[in-house]
Amino acid sequence: MLKRNLATLSLLFGTLMVLLSACKKEDIILNNGNQLRYLFLHLQTTPQSFTVTAGIDQTVTGNKGTLLKFGPQSFKDAQGNLISSGTINIELTEMYKPGDMIANRVATTTVGQRRLQSGGSVKVVASMNGNEVFTSGYSIGFQQPAYSDKPMALFYGVEQVDSAGTRVVWGDNTGQQVMETTKISTNTFYLFDTCTAFNWINCDYFYSAPDPKTQVKVTLPDNSYDAFNTQVYIVFPAINSVSSMDIYDPANHVFSLSHDNYMLPVGATIHIVTLGARNGSYFMDVQKNVTVTQGLNVSVTPATHSIDDIQAALGGL
Numbered sequence: 001m002l003k004r005n006l007a008t009l010s011l012l013f014g015t016l017m018v019l020l021s022a023c024k025k026e027d028i029i030l031n032n033g034n035q036l037r038y039l040f041l042h043l044q045t046t047p048q049s050f051t052v053t054a055g056i057d058q059t060v061t062g063n064k065g066t067l068l069k070f071g072p073q074s075f076k077d078a079q080g081n082l083i084s085s086g087t088i089n090i091e092l093t094e095m096y097k098p099g100d101m102i103a104n105r106v107a108t109t110t111v112g113q114r115r116l117q118s119g120g121s122v123k124v125v126a127s128m129n130g131n132e133v134f135t136s137g138y139s140i141g142f143q144q145p146a147y148s149d150k151p152m153a154l155f156y157g158v159e160q161v162d163s164a165g166t167r168v169v170w171g172d173n174t175g176q177q178v179m180e181t182t183k184i185s186t187n188t189f190y191l192f193d194t195c196t197a198f199n200w201i202n203c204d205y206f207y208s209a210p211d212p213k214t215q216v217k218v219t220l221p222d223n224s225y226d227a228f229n230t231q232v233y234i235v236f237p238a239i240n241s242v243s244s245m246d247i248y249d250p251a252n253h254v255f256s257l258s259h260d261n262y263m264l265p266v267g268a269t270i271h272i273v274t275l276g277a278r279n280g281s282y283f284m285d286v287q288k289n290v291t292v293t294q295g296l297n298v299s300v301t302p303a304t305h306s307i308d309d310i311q312a313a314l315g316g317l
Contacts, residue, residue: 035277047091055084065143099314105167113259117239119203141189157200213263230276
């Protein structure tokens with residue numbers, strides 16, 4: 001009897017493993033736990049990996065043109081001791097366009113509720129033998145498509161945890177400021193000689209919108225779309241800016257901007273991006289080139305989309 005039961009259990013276990021192997025990991029995850037969190041885990045950018053040697057001048061160039069220039073004294077350990085030799089592992093994530101920022105949950109707003117115009121954001125992580133490495137200072141350049149005389153400054157990221165995982169806003173205290181871009185060979189950069197931190201780093205500047213301004217609202221079909229399964233973003237392409245619509249009114253199933261500083265100038269052009277996950281599916285709606293009018297309220301009806309569809313749509317922003 002014992003042998004027969006063991007044989008039956010073995011057969012059932014084997015059948016279960018076959019069924020699980022036939023399912024996509026995405027499907028198993030999507031139907032269990034926080035679906036919105038897993039959507040962004042799929043969307044986030046895979047970091048680029050580099051190695052440099054501590055104690056000498058080294059330059060790393062990202063796929064989108066970011067320059068990281070390390071010197072003999074750029075790296076230190078958790079106790080503040082200079083690392084003067086050995087291999088340092090660098091992971092770099094580049095976010096230059098609104099779609100990249102949304103995919104990585106990076107908004108161009110500050111803790112103090114101020115909107116920023118962006119020249120790009122990056123995440124830099126340094127380690128040695130599996131231990132986090134810190135910096136005494138290095139140079140960083142954000143590649144730009146053309147010359148610009150708009151000032152930019154360094155901002156350092158602040159991580160906030162919500163129902164969809166970790167998102168990033170920026171501290172209100174700025175690092176080094178530059179007044180215009182610099183040309184190096186045939187490329188153009190906002191080049192900062194002194195960056196004093198790793199992790200989330202932003203090339204941005206405070207934005208002052210002209211009057212008149214207005215609140216913008218987005219209405220979903222019903223209250224089955226809520227703050228736990230839906231994210232709505234406003235993209236302001238003229239200044240390469242992204243704001244998350246964090247206020248949700250369940251009675252009217254409306255998302256809106258969280259602060260008066262985020263109100264948009266009447267006549268501006270915006271994109272509205274709605275995405276999320278519920279009932280075992282991902283969904284999305286993208287409204288491009290919407291003109292801001294006084295009291296603008298846009299109704300959206302998201303449709304079911306694959307991860308590939310959503311990534312393609314974000315890539316087009």
